[in-house]
Every structure is written in C-alpha cells, then in structure tokens.
Amino acid sequence: MRINHEKFLKYINNLAVLLKNEQLYSPILLNNETIVFHFVDNNKNCLVISLNHDNPLLYLIEKNDFYSSFENPQFLKLKKEISNTSIIDITLKNDDYIVAITLKKEDELLDKTIILYIELFPKKPNIILTTSGNIIINTFYADTKRKFSNGEKYIFPTPITYLENKNTPLPNFNNHYANELEIRKKEKYASFNNYINGKIKAIKRKIDNINNDVEKANKALHLKDDADIILSENLNLKSHKDCLIIDGKKIQLDIKITILDNVTSMYKKAKKAKETILLSNKNIENAQKEIDAYNEILARFNPSDEFKADKIMQEIGMIKKKKEIKQTVFNTPYKINYNGTIIYFGKNASQNDYLSFVMKLDREFTWLHIKDKSGSHIVICNKKPTEKELLLAAEISLLCSRAISGEVIYTKKKNVRRGHSLGEAILKNYSVIRINNISKETKELYSKIVH
Template identity: 25%
Template sequence: MSMDGLFLNKIKEEIKNELVGGRVSKVYQLSNYDFLFVLRSKSKKQELVISASPEYSRIHLTKLAYDKPSTPPTFCMFLRKHLEGGKIKDIKQHNNDRIIIIEFETRNELGDFIELKLIAELMGKHSNIIVTNNDLKIMEAIKHVSPFDEQARTVHPGATYTFPESTKKDPFNLDEVDKFFKNNDNFNAFEIRNNFEGLSPLFTNDLLFQFENSRTDIFEIYKRLLSDTLDPTLIKGTKSTYYFYDPLSIEGDRVKYESLNDLVDAFYFKKDEQKKVKQKSKDLELFIKNNIKKLKSKIRKQKSELEDASNKDIYRVKGELIKANLHLIKKGDTSITCLNYYTNEDIKIILDEKLNPIKNSEKYFKKFKKLKNSVVYLENEILLSENALEYFNLLHSQLETSSLNDVDEIRLELELKGYIKKRNKKGMKKGKPNFLTYYDEDGCEILVGKNNIQNDYISNKLAEKTDMWFHIKDFPGSHVVVRSSEDLSETTIRTAAILAAYYSKMRTSGSVAVDYTKIRYLRKVPKKDNSFVTYKTNKTIYIDPTEEFVQNLRMKK
C-alpha cells in the first residue's frame, strides 16, 4: 500500500500549495469511480484526479492527457452543478487516515455564498467520494451505503456524515511514538501499524529493516523517515511500488521524480488506462479472437479442398482415354484397363455400368470442368480469407495499444463494415479521429495513428505529399507521419521510428526495423482497407523502442 496516511499527508501539502484559492472550471467523470477536476489557480490551469476505484484509489495533480468523455453520468452532473465555479478554501486530512477533505466556497441557486465539503475516502474497496454541506449533511455520494447495513456507516443523501471510528494514535505525535517504542521491547510491524494511524506495511517493514541493519535507535530512524526531505521514488519490479522516500528494504530499479504528484501521475496513468481499456474492449477482443480462430480453420479447410481440386487433370485424362478406347468398352462394363499415353503405364478406369462409353467419357470431362472452376473459386476465397485474417490480426494488434477513445473507433469501424451490430450512439459526438500528436526536441510535429480509422486519416487525408511516413517493417503497426517539408534531422527520424516501433507488436523487442518514405510514395492496396498501403523508395532504420523515451516526449493535449 503506497498511498498510506503518511504519503497522503505529504501529497496533500503539494496539492494544497497549488490549489487553495483556485476555482473549479469543469468536472469530468473519466470512468465509474474516477474524476478529473479542471481548475484555474495561481493564473494557470490545473487538473486534479480523485479516484474511488477499488484497485487504484488516489488523489493527485496530473499533467497527462486523460480522455474526457463528452456525456456526464448522474454523479458528475451533480458535481458540475454544485462545485463548478466554486473556490477551494482549504484541503485537509482527517487524523492521518486515508481521508482527504476539500472545502469549497460556492453559491447556491439563490446566489448566496455557501460552504460545501468534498470528502475523498481513499480506502481500497471501501473508497468513496462524498459531498456534504458545512454541517456534514450528505448531499450525494458516488457509492451509497444503506442505513440498514449494520456492518457499515450510512452513506446516503440526507444522512449525517460520520468519519470511520479509530482508536489509533497520531503518528506525528512524537511523544506517543517515543513512549510506544520505550514500553515495547518485542514490537513488530503489525503492532506498530495497529497503534498508529495511517502506517502501511511498506513503511513499518522498512522501518524495522533499517533498524535491524543499523545501530541507530528506532525512534531516531522513525523521526528521520518522517522529516527527511521528500525523495519521490518509483521502484520497478515484479510488483512495482512507490513512496515519498526511497525505502531501503525494497529491491528494484529506481526512478526519481521531482514531486509526489508527478510520481503518482506516472504510476497510475498507464495502469488505470490499461484497466479501463481492458474492461471496455472485452467483448471486442473476444469477437476478434473468435474471428481469427474461425478464419484460420476456414483457410486450412479451403487449402485442403484446393489440394484435392488440384488433381483435376486426372479426370480429363480419364475422359480422353475412354474416348480413345471406345472400341474396347461394352455397355455394362464396370472398368477398363488401358495404356495411359501420358505416363506410358497401364491405368485402371472405373466406369458407370449404367452409362454407355460416350456418357462415361462425358462424366469425367464434366468432373474435370467442375474442379477446374472450383480451383479458381477456392483460390479467390482463400485470398479473401487471408485478407480478412490479416485485417483481424491487425485489429488485435491495435487493440493492445488502444486508449478508451481508440476502442470506440475500432468498434465504430467494425459496425460500419457490418461485422457487429450498431450500439445506441446517444450522446456521442462525431469528430476527427483521436490520433496522437507528439513533438520532438526539434519541435517537429509527429502524428501517430493507433487504428485503421486514425491511420487512414493521418496518411491519406491529413498528411501532405512532402511529409515523411514511418511504419514498422513486415509487422502490423501504427502509421506515423512527421509533418515537415524540410529534410528531417537524425533526431527527428529516430524519434518517429521509435514511436512507430513502440505502437506495434514489436514494442518490447530490440533492434526493430522501421521503414520510412515520403507520403507521395504510398499506394493504397486494392480490395483492402484504406489503411493498408504499399510503398517504394524507402529507407530502413533499426532502433530500440523504450517506454521511458515515449513518456518523456511532449504531447499535444
């Protein structure tokens, strides 16, 4: 548990310094339990994420580009009605617990000033976001808890909000902490957590680790850990974690951040996005995988039929041999053995005793013509099946790097092609595809398409003939376009190539081949989706894509 009471105490101060005195200009509900507050504070735009997600409950400022849904759910509309235009007066933490209280000054429907509180309980599966008046009367909450539930506090409009009960002591009361350590010789991590509010296993385990590996008094270590200068640290490993200082008890590669907000922002953005995309695309992924499986089976069957049909010439030969040996056949014969003048060997030909020799010959010629036609048909069908398989493999690859809006575009594409039924599009707004825009250190604009709709748009509609186009060699991937009529620097070429490799199936590979050429040399592939292109006069560069490099690039929001 990285975001414990101690961590919240530290990050609360960062948020408070940035937002107190600021006003809420917009509220977005990013998913079921995730909210984005857009504020104007200290003459600049700020964005605050508050999440009551069971897995990723948290609060932090963000600089990253979250997808903002155009249609607000009910609770989001409530927040907009009561908090937009409101001024943040204070941000507090309740008793070092995982509870943050944001106090607002706003106006009611009559225009009178009132004070409201937004209470964020960041407690894993028990997380909640609750709005109360100044007397703690609950106005609304993202999760309601019935008054008939004897196991939990009532959280329902009209009820009075009560904080969770706790007998734990304040971990910042150093006299109490000193007394605890002096009066307990055999303390353990659980005991420490059980006596003081807001301490996580991460903190208490590291405290004991440092105590056991040094000759320093444990109380002195405790004071140092609480009062040290912030050292926001991400530790990468099988289970990555983070904290407000660098915990010595945890092994792994370290990544340092300038602030706790930057640390939390980076840690959760990708995790949160992946989880939401997985939930939203679950049915699409199943549909695509099933189609890939069916098409592979269909192609195997078609190729088997083609192999059988490829033996068509033997039927023509048998028809010719019957015709050449009519004088040897009598009606009622069931077979004839004669010389096959193509192989100079005897061949036995089965006859239909109900037919005369001429009719038997015609029967074999008819079979030959049928198989000959089926070869042409099967070859065409196999080509169509292989094109469809290539298309669904591409969609599957694109789904792996999709954002929430990308999933909507892939779904729309499948609907327009008639593969799946159209969903109700109430509230959806049509606009340009949701492609990505990056800027390299030279300031060059680099466009990245992450699905067929986006690829077609940036390569065939948006790009100029003189722009440079990048694509991973011989594998499905994104179209990448550098918008410049000038010769590109080595830095820009490498940056665009890294983006092309990163947004592909080869993102975790090394020495990835990426082709690049001018847009003017692209050609659409007949009978295929518009995003399928061929190209010529290209160059190839080999690069190693890294997530860290891509995350450090400047993006257009």
C-alpha cells in the same frame, strides 16, 4: 506503509488555500479507478483522485493534458452531480484518511452545497457524495462490505491505526500519475492486440480451409480424363455399372445411374474443381493481403499517442467515431455587423447551444442573456466591447424575448457552462445592465435580420 498523516494533513490544508473558489470542469474518468478534475481559470494544474487499491491518493499536479473519459454508468451519475461546481473547502476528517471537498453548485437559480468524501483506505477506497447535511446522494467504487444507500446519512467509519514512518516524505505525485496513465493504456487498449491477432488467426483458418478445398479439387481434376476414356470406348452408355476397367485402369462409377450420366457428372465435377482452384488462389492472395494489412496496423499502433491510437481503432471498427455537431440551417445563429463588430444571437435552443458551446469563438468575448427569463444567447465578438455595442446587444436580447424593457446579464464567454438540457447555460458570475427602452435604431437593425 501509509503516508504520514500529519504531513498529509498539512498538504490538504495547503490545497484548501490554493484551490478555494476554483471552478471545476466536468470531471473525467482517467482509468477505471482514477478521476481527474481540471479548472476553469487554472490551466496549469489538475486535481487527481486515485482509488488505486494499493495506494489511494488525492493530489494536485502540474499537468493539463486532456484525455477522453472512460464510460462508466456509476461515474456518469456522479459526474452529473459535481459538474459546474466551485471548491469552498478541502479538509481531512475523522482523524483519518478521509478527504472532504465541499462544493458549491454554480447555478444562478439554485444555491446548493454538496460534499465529496474520498475515503483513501487501501484495498477499499470509496467516494461518497452527500448533501451539506451528510445525506448520501451518490457513491462511486463503493466498498461491497459497507452498505451505502442513497438518502441515508453518511457515517464515518471507525478509524484504523496504520503503520507510519514520520520521516517518510509524501509520494512523488508525478510518478503516481504516470503510473495511472500506464494503467489507463492497459485498460483502454488491452483488447487491441487480442482483436487484431484474433482477426489474423481467423484469416489463417480461412486459408487452411481453402487449401483443403484445393486439395480435394486437385483430386477431382482427373475425372475429365476418365470421362474422355469412357467415351472413347464402344460401350452401352445406357447401361448401369459400378466400375469400368479400361486398359488396366479401374474407373469407379455410380451404379444407380447410367454410364452416360456418370460421364456427365464427371465433366461437371472436373469443371467445378478447376474453377475452385482458380478462385481459391485468388482468395488466398486476398486473405494474405488482409494479414499483411493487420500486421501493418500492429506495427504502427502506439498506445502512447492516444489520438492516433483511437483513430486506428476507429478505422478497424473497434470504437465509434465521435459525432461532430455540424452547422445547419436549424442551428446557425443570426449575425449582425455593427460598425465592424460581429454580434451573434440565437432564436431557439439549437442555435443557442451551437453559438455558446460549439462555435469556435474566443472565450474572452462577451456573452449576454435576458435576466430570469428564457431567451436568446448573444455573443459580442469583442473582448472589450464599447458601451454602444453592449447596449445594442442588450436591447437585442430584450427584442428576442419580446420585452420592451428589463435587465440583461453579461459575462465573459469563458464563464458560461453547458447545462443538462439543450440550450441551457450555467454561469459562474455576471454583471447586469438595465434597459428602460429600446432605441429605434436597434429595432430597425433587428427587423432587417429577423424577418
């Protein structure tokens, strides 16, 4: 039974009011069927789009847990299009369970509106991204029975009449989200137990093979005694025999070689058997230690704590460790100490990227860049910079771009988002300061830092 359409419509209308102009972070794929959006200026809520086949939903919850995103080529294409956007409107379309989220690209150079259609149909939910004119840009989790092609116009499907109960309340969204997290754990860690148990089984097979070798080696130990008995007899060692019977004991020989060569071979085999037994005992001991280590990993593995679970999976090589961007001589930004206030600036794409998106600086600090030109990223390490600090940083921005005058934009660092290329920045909003000429003091200070 579907949720009541009238109640869901009211809920969507409330969402539209609540989330209007909210800027979205890059979305994450929580599990293979659920997308989660966080907001730049709202750290209490997240928007969930669940394409669960049994109960697809869209809802806002009071959660701000950040999880790593699943990797999915189809999702990555969608993510690229909808990152750094702001919500203009949220509506329910076609008198059906189709939610349309109108988004505006946060790009000072491009005024672009796109629409994210979420078809919340049981058994066949879809996400379709279109232009403002409903031309399909991308799709996610598309229903295989319907054909979606990029560049074609999106057409609403024929509405289906669902069995509804007007008295049925909206679902408990927190419970629904908790269920999505459980699905995430199963999908993310389903292979873990199989991987570890597979390793243990492989080691046990190795131990069985070693024990078989030991059994064969034990049977070969008597060859030394047989060789000693043969040499104690007065025999023609250069003769060929297929066997010898000495004191009632039958000793099998290889007739193709002499008795002496048989004796030599017996000593070698007995020596090798002894070495095999000694080495096998050590190998079995080491193998058992490996089994104990894997059992210990199983015991301490807890999928509820993703950080620790991922760390364990990294230890055993199941997932790769995330590469940390380290500070080097190539990406270290320049630094000016102006009356106790630190001002950083970059002179190349690597330094700009490191300064704006990697360095652990307060998000309330002031960020600057020359307007409408490529140039340096600059950060004033002050939440409320003085007029002199702002003027100095703006003049440095011009000097970095070899300009003698011009406009410089500035905003809070929290309003700056990483673009698609190294050093590219996308701004939510900004103010402008006009510099007509650069002071001698700034030029001297700059020349001391940049040689």
